[in-house]
Amino acid sequence: MSAILLIVVAAALLLVAYIVYGGWLARRWGIDAKNIAPSHAKEDGVDFVPTAKQILIGHHFSSIAGAGPITGPIQAAVFGWVPVFLWIMVGGIFFGGVHDYGALVASMRHEGKSIGEVIHANMGKKGKTLFSLFSFLTLILVVAAFTDVVATTFINSAAAGISSMLFILIAIAFGIAVYRKGVPIGIATVIGLVLMGLAIYLGLTLQNVIVLPKIAWVIILIIYIAIASTAPVWILLQPRDYLNSFLLYSMIAGAFVGIILARPTLQLPAFTEFKLSQYNMLFPMLFVTVACGAISGFHSLVSSGTTSKQIDNEKDAKLIGYGSMLIESLLAVISLIAAAVLTREGLANGGSPINIFANGCANFMNAFGLPVDVGVIFVSLAISAFALTSLDTATRLARFVFQEFFSKGEVGTESAVDESNLLTNKYFATLITVVLGGGLALKGYQVVWPIFGSANQLLAALALMAVAVWLRRDGKGYNMILIPMAFMFAVCLSALVLVFMSNLAKGGYIMVVISAILFALAIVLLIEGIKIFTDPNTKGQRLKAQN
């Protein structure tokens, strides 16, 4: 079967869903262009700033996009491409899109408050402590999974590793040039992009000269994220993400056009088997492996805090909340195609998901003349940079959670500063995070990803519950939330049981302990959530304004 059919069907379905289902959701939730958005009602030039939708969708998409829609579908392709495709379509349209759009609307209707603030405000002290522990474990898993995915990519493609390290240096130079020295951003961008081309060239030239073992890459990455997560954002994070956005958008466009021109044939079986091994079954593992392209807990938490405060008009929320998720689903389909053009043996021996994606896209883009080896590095560079962004963010958050757990006052305020308590020190907390994450990374992303996926999808389930609570308080319809919510809880809890049992069987006791803790936390949080949701006092009653 031709991959063109798959991509065209996906694009068509997502477009129809955007117009039809997105329109139905907007009517159901009472979206009205005449309603005054918080960005205008509370405009203060600080938090609440009306922003054009074209700019906002870029900000929002770059916040939610990461290596997730790449790695998940490729790993899940072992079940065959049909189940993965169906989950991406159904999940993206009815689960993830509803989840992201609903979180955004709920936040807008509540003065821009984030979903997390509702969870935080409504849980008791026990709930908050458990949520902190849950968050810390999940973030360590993110660090472990993404560190190993990137390290594996770099040992399979030394050129990508060299180019990525050079890219970091270019980003730092860009930050200094633009912010410290006042170089106009247009000129700096052109120079930056040219230097990135040079970095790709040097990667190709030196790939047989600089060859490092995996442990070396893990250590380099750990050191990198320790520095990146403590450095000011202007010197690395912002310039890196800015330059990388050019790579990302051109990569998506190039891969899409490349598939149309190359007309690759799908070689992977449409469906392999339901039970690949004793503990690796299509349900629930497909649904925790493919996260960001279908539904992902981190989306609602990242997006609701800032995007809702900047939306110029309520009607823009559909494009930004629902539309962004559907674009990510399209990216997930492209990833799936990159895997599905391989045979089962090819997929098993293709290296890390990033390697498979890079090779696939490079071959597609070769259809319009881009050399394959250049394309591989170009794509690897783009995806690795996004994985590094996720690593940076996860490390900062994990550090915050660690510090907060041991601080008496609020982290970031004077009352939290206790120089006698090493556990509240920013650098010590960072060290703990990267050492734990790096240590787990050595177990391999294949071991860590299922448990990371379970935790991430559990967050999605909790966020869906919070969206339902918000809508219920607002007197709006929330039935479209209940099925995805129940499904995600069922998926996550059963996945954690399987991970527990599989690691117990092979003596992976660290994963056994982590999965057991996450399962227990999930049950407690579910019970806390149900109590809030079923509280008759909350129906049709908006939250009072809080400072």
Add this chain to the structure above:
Amino acid sequence: MSPETYLEQLEGKLKNQYDLERNTSFHGAAFDLQATFRIRNERYIVSKKAVVYAVEAAEYHFIRITTALPSWDEISALLNLFEAHYTDLVTMHEDHMNSIIQLTFIVEDIPADKSYRQKVQKLNKQISSFLGLKGWVDFGVMFYSVTKQDFLANRIGKKMLDAYSI
């Protein structure tokens, strides 16, 4: 338009985004208007307490109406005064990115002397903390002619021009 009228209109323009104070002084140096702008960008997850990163920036405008052009020595003395006491305005901390201290003179005509103009345009003064990791302070100088709607400024002062356009 007279400089006083211009200043009133400027106040009206800036009042939504700037904190304004008339007839101020800074360590003995008098100014007709002081305008302060501060912005803090935070990215957070789950709760506003969980800050992933934060960036602060600020502008401190010291505006003086003057009929006689100050000499270059007077300008230098003012800049040295602000450089010596900038900590009264700016606190360098890990979220601080940059602050601008802007001296603006509202004049009838901008300076015509070529060497004076070059000194203003080439003025490049910056203080940084911990190699810039705790941010830096830039100094801007601008002469703004209300009659001719013309200006003379250094690189930093030129960036502030939008604020002064009525």
